[in-house]
Amino acid sequence: MTLPDTFQSRSAQALPTIAPPELKRMERFGARAVFNDGDMLFEAGRGKFGLMVVVSGKIRISRYDGLGNSSLITEHGPGEFAGEMSQLSDAPTLVNGHALGTVEVLVLTTAALRALLVAEAELGERIVRAFILRRVELMDSAACGPVLLSPNNNSRMHALRGWLSSNGQPHKVLDPASTDQARALCERYAPQPDDWPLVVFPDGGVQKNPTIVELGRRLGTLPALDSDQVWDAIVVGAGPAGLATAVYAASEGLSVLVLDTRAYGGQAAASARIENYLGFPTGISGRALAGRAYVQSKKFGVEMAIPAPAARLLCDVRPLEVEMCGSLQRLRTRSVVVACGARYRRPDLANLARFEGKGVYYWASPLEAGLCKGAEVILVGGGNSAGQAAVYLSAHAERVHMLIRRESLVDTMSTYLIERIAATPNIVLHTHAQIVELDGTDDGGLDRVKVRDARHGTERDYDVKRVFLFIGADPNTGWLGDCGVAVDDKGFIVTGYDALARNGQPGDRNDHRHDEIERPVASLETSVPGVFAIGDVRAGSTKRVAAAVGEGAAVVSQIHGFLARLPRTR
8 A cells, every 4th residue: 555645754643552551541531433344334415523543443534526436545453543634624535435344433522522532632742733734635636625626827716725724724626628428427417607716515416616605614724603502702703813812712711702704814824935934944934824723722712713703893792792704603602813814905906806706806725826937927915914925936937026115125024024035036026016007808818917006107008917915904893893892994993991091082983991800901802892803903012923813812811810700690
């Protein structure tokens, strides 16, 4: 049997063995079960479990893609265990497991697995590391998970692929005419132009042009949430600040639900390399940092729902209620942490929406970088995220034209990035420059960009097909209007004494200072008791990953203080 490349290079970590004394300690977390030869222990897209440790016999683990294609990954023998990140997330498994001969296993539920990981630190470390490496193998092989079929240059295809990649979901892309299976599927479902892409799920189900919400429900990233449950904290936003809050709060025994509109990691996940984050001297990608934080949160039992945008925060009731976008469901919580960051800012260009996902992008992941090979691209923006993206894209594109409106990058970018950009020969910095026109076709996407030099009043056309926009963001606070959370003149949330002062001004609406809860002023608390704000959405915050993580950790003690003063309920 030939193991996948990831398993060959790191087999001891990807396929660890549980020693008999360790298995004995694990017994209190699970129950034994016996399967006969050929029995299916778990099925891709359908089955859920936490962990299966082989006591005797073997389990055959196979990829399965919903089209009926199957391929061997490995065989787990005595002392080895079946499972990967789906099991820690309580999502449907992505692979098939069959019994080879009579098999006895120790079965743990997801809840029991999380309890084991906390109680048995050394053993838990080995299990989590194996889970991560196995998910990496599934991502690299692209032979399981949903299958996406669409003609080239379909913007919806790019959006779905981007969402899947951002959330660490393995998937495969097929051209409708690439295989007999793909052709037969297209003939059967006869998709019209608005039906692309077709998506085949691991359980064999097929949907035409599904929404991201539908993907989330099918793949387990958007679980059913109980409206009757009262959470200790609902965190709105899964960027570095929100993930830090989730990890620290859950590790200290609080029940935590995290909601995010798109993916865990926020805007930081778009950073190709973060080099000034403490403890990573060689740098770490935003996606890798976010992925590790996500795994930590699941280890401590955080519930996460993606995509799950919050529509309204209702503060005139206790517990507080968060109303979900697109439904009437309201989730109840004793406290809310607003960590929703900001919305990508879009320039005022007449036909911008026409080319989004078909030439215009707001982040630079490996998916977008693969589209730039050997081509010239334009990148707009002068902040650190723009600098990191420019350097990253320069390794793939023939030339990166970097456009800024200022005279230089000195006031907006870290020195190390400025020096790196200056030392990269295929990055060309254009100052006093801005895009004034986009041109192309509906089928082919973007073809041409007109750029104006404001200093000289001249314009120039560039024959480029990829434009990356990193021009900042606006605070994502519109959904807080019904709650009366105080914001500054730019829309950022004020906290601490600033919130008290602003909320107490004559004429301010929704004065919640009459609340029955007596408490000292908390530095990260908003004008509404029990509602906290951290990270980029907070007025006066330092817009850096490390600062966001620090605020995410610091707010947990303030949540504890608030919860301790809540009136006792019977």
